[in-house]
Amino acid sequence: MLSLKGVYPYLVSPVDASGQVDEAVLARLVDDLIAKGVHGVTPLGSTGEFAYLSNEQRRTIIRVVVKAARGRVPVIAGVASTSIADARAQTEAALGEGADGILAVLEAYFPVTEDGVERYFRAVAEAASGRPVVLYTNPNFQRSDLSLAVIRRLSEVDNIAYIKDASSNTGRLLSILQQTEGRLGVFAASAHIPACVMMIGGVGWMAGPACLVPEQSVALYEAAAAGDWTRAMALQNPLWRLNELFARFSLAACIKAGLDMQGYPVGDPIPPLAPLGAAEREILAKALRDIGAL
Structure with a gap:
C-alpha cells in the first residue's frame, strides 16, 4: 500500500458565481506546489470547502488535480457525507x-x-x-467525533493507516499513537504546532496553510524529520502567525485571499461564506510579507 508522509496542502476549490470550476488556475496551483517540494496534494479538505460543493464539482476538482499532478505525488481526495451509501459512492x-x-x-x-x-x-x-484511508476528525465542526476506542478499532483495518485529528489537543495525538501501537500515522493539523506533532512521532503536515507557504512548510518538515528541532522551531514560530489569523478570520477566505495576492485568481469563498474585507486582507498581506511568502 502507498506510504504517505510529508507536507500535503489542502487545496482550495476555485468555483465562480455560476458554479464552474476554474480548471486552469487549479491546475497551475497544483503544478507550482509540486515544483516547490510538497509531498502530496489533498483536494476537498476543509480548505477546499467540500461541504459547499456538488458531487459533480467534486469529481471535476479531483479530475483536474489528478491530471495536473501527473503521478509525481499522491493525490488524497476528500470524501464527506452524512450517509454510508453516499460516502461509498463518493x-x-x-x-x-x-x-x-x-x-x-x-x-x-x-x-x-x-x-x-x-x-x-x-x-x-x-x-x-486497498488504497490508503486517512481518518479526519475535527470536533469543532462535527456533531459526531471519533472516540479513542473507535480510532483504536479502526486502526486494525488494513488500509486505514493515517489520521488527521484537528481537535487542537496534541495530547490526544499522543494517546492515539500509543493506543494504536504505531498502526496509524498521524498528520498535524493547522490547529496544532507541526514541529511538536513531528516530535511525538507524527508523519507530516496535512493542512491548508501549506497552499500559501509551501516552501516554508517543506523546510519545516525536513528539519523536523532530520531531528533538527532548533531549526524546526525557528521555522515554526513565524508560521504560527498565519494560524492565529485563520482562527481570527475565516480559514477558506484567508487562504483564497492569500493565493489571490500571490497571483492565483481562485475567487471568493463559496456563498454564504464571505470574503475578507479590505482591512483583513491588509493584515493577512503583512503576515505573508513578514514570512517571505509575498
Whole structure:
C-alpha cells in the first residue's frame, strides 16, 4: 500500500458565481506546489470547502488535480457525507477519477452512535479497495467525533493507516499513537504546532496553510524529520502567525485571499461564506510579507 508522509496542502476549490470550476488556475496551483517540494496534494479538505460543493464539482476538482499532478505525488481526495451509501459512492467516484487515496470525513445532522461512526469509516475503507484511508476528525465542526476506542478499532483495518485529528489537543495525538501501537500515522493539523506533532512521532503536515507557504512548510518538515528541532522551531514560530489569523478570520477566505495576492485568481469563498474585507486582507498581506511568502 502507498506510504504517505510529508507536507500535503489542502487545496482550495476555485468555483465562480455560476458554479464552474476554474480548471486552469487549479491546475497551475497544483503544478507550482509540486515544483516547490510538497509531498502530496489533498483536494476537498476543509480548505477546499467540500461541504459547499456538488458531487459533480467534486469529481471535476479531483479530475483536474489528478491530471495536473501527473503521478509525481499522491493525490488524497476528500470524501464527506452524512450517509454510508453516499460516502461509498463518493469514494468509488474519486478512485475512478484517479485518486491515490481517501481523506474520510463524517458529516452529521442527527447525532451518530459510536457504532454508526465506526461502520461509516469501515465502509469507506472497504470502498477504497486497498488504497490508503486517512481518518479526519475535527470536533469543532462535527456533531459526531471519533472516540479513542473507535480510532483504536479502526486502526486494525488494513488500509486505514493515517489520521488527521484537528481537535487542537496534541495530547490526544499522543494517546492515539500509543493506543494504536504505531498502526496509524498521524498528520498535524493547522490547529496544532507541526514541529511538536513531528516530535511525538507524527508523519507530516496535512493542512491548508501549506497552499500559501509551501516552501516554508517543506523546510519545516525536513528539519523536523532530520531531528533538527532548533531549526524546526525557528521555522515554526513565524508560521504560527498565519494560524492565529485563520482562527481570527475565516480559514477558506484567508487562504483564497492569500493565493489571490500571490497571483492565483481562485475567487471568493463559496456563498454564504464571505470574503475578507479590505482591512483583513491588509493584515493577512503583512503576515505573508513578514514570512517571505509575498
